[in-house]
Amino acid sequence: MITEELIQLVTPEGERVSHPQYESTLNGEEIFGLYRDMAIVRRLDNEATSLQRQGQLALWAQIQGQEAAQIGAGRAMQPNDFSFPTYREHGIAWCRGVPPEDMLRMFRATSNGGWDAQKYRHSVPTVVLGNQVLHAVGYGMGIQRDGAEDAVITFFGDGASSQGDVLEAFVWASSYNVPIVFFLQNNQWGISTPMSIQSKIPLYHRAGGFGFPGVRVDGNDVLAVYEVTQRALSLARVGGGPTLIEAHTYRLGAHTTSDDPTRYRIDAEVEVWKHKDPIERVKALLAREYSVKNSQFDEVEAEADEKALKLREDVLAMDRPDPITMFDNAYAEFHPLIEEGRHEMIELGVSGGQR
């Protein structure tokens, strides 16, 4: 018999429910802040999708449906914590302070990264799924050697959970008691591959086999995600070792703008999950318990529109870089082939020689 817990503090209708181990520590203002984060991130996500449709981005990986999982986790982090994302963690990047235009540089195909990872303490996107989970474990081993009370958190999905790197990371983290949170967003689909092909058991159960706790949280309940993540990070900071959090959520959009989900999943399933929308849920809670008025929601939406407009302007202003910049940072130290390449490019007149 497989038990399937689901830690939930707010129902899809926006009503509070009690949980024996977790309760929300957030006040109304803080909950409104989470709503604002989610609303802005969704609006930026939609703007990015439009930009891709208009030929302004090479690709976009949508976050829609996963806002609560990411904002809840991102806001649970302390400033000194460090996160290792995939390419879909726009909500985490937002919480870490990464400027929205920087999140789109990779998708505009002007950069393979986009932001200063050490400044925001949020690593650059990882496209080869699962690789970043080992980086996070290694970073956590560094925290241990520094004697610091920081934690590291890494993000991956149900698809990547099948990667050997993720399972090796579980072994390492367990054996060395690394201060890490493995945050698995189970959005039910790895492009067209359903969860049932990735695992016969709920993914959070895997943690037990490696010797550390695994919990499953309603990934569309931002209050629950916040509490569960904060507790796991706190545990990690005081030597409590790793936790696997499975955020049960849903990819409302396509895998990326290149994907067509109508080929492999039925509309009825999507409709069920639309009913569990993370933003509507927290709006209902705010209206019911904190008397937040429609005008306050409207203000946030207007702010989100402004940010989306600025994002559009910033992206359109992102020009093709000087070709010679491809040689920058290929190596940290002198390399003869880099000098040769630069020289050839200047000779060919492809570049003005600008570094």
Added chain:
Amino acid sequence: MTTTSMTMAKALNEGLRKSLENNKKVLIMGEDVGKLGGVFRITDGLQKDFGEDRIIDSPLAESAIVGTAVGLAIRGYRTVCEMQFDGFVYPAFDQIVSQVAKLHKRSDGVYTMGLVIRLPFQGGIGAIEHHSESPEAYFAATAGLRVVACSTPNDAYWMIQQSIDHNDPIIFCEPKSRYWEKGEVDLESPPAGLFDAVVRREGSDVTVIGYGGTMKTILRAADTAASEGVSLEVIDARGLSPLDFSTMTASLEKTGRLVVAQEAPHTASIGSGIVSELTHRCFYSMSAPGLVVSGYHVPYPPTRLEEDYRPTVDRILDAIDRVMEY
């Protein structure tokens, strides 16, 4: 100059010890590197002196050895990763090619991937399969990585320290068949830059280039050739990526004839790359086409046959005869 005689294994051990003493951020991670001192005893005694936090006995998973070293690099550590054998590096190939090689670039220079991946390579020890391979060209072909190979205890001692100090990721190839051979080590100053080729023996008729365990075979061939009246100039490439073409070019312009010897098969290899580039650079000085003496294009054979697979003195001399015929 004071020198000390020691084996390559001991020289690597002493070099690692020096780096561990000089920089507290240096770590060693790998399978059995702690109490056992590694299957080749390269890290013998280091865990006892530097502790389990710095000399890390890892679970058996090569991708994780490299992947966690990436994370440690992001946190400011310099990890020397030990791959137990050449043929066991492939589980880590993805991390090396997709992450180690590319993260400095992807992070716009914010991350420094100063890590070293030690690879006991080449054959000659009569081992079972997967313990005698020469995978250096895979890594040399990947932009973002650097590849070096040592061939003497003195180089081993210095090149491992230079690699650890370097800010780019280094694939460090160690010829396992030479681990137990002794040589003089100068403890005071390095013999050359990390990627510099060096002339091991001066000569005038043919330039012979090699690296790693093949150097000793080439030097023996040079002795035999000399007794037959042919003078070989022997160059140890040392840096495999980037290659030091200036030293090679200077030699070939003098001799006009070129042979490269290596254990790896010829196709898309270090040797084929050297011949191609030197032909371009020295075309008007060359009296004969360059030849590569290599392992055959077969999976490394059962080692009862390995001496018929690896370049031998006879096969090198045969190539010398062929280039001398022009």
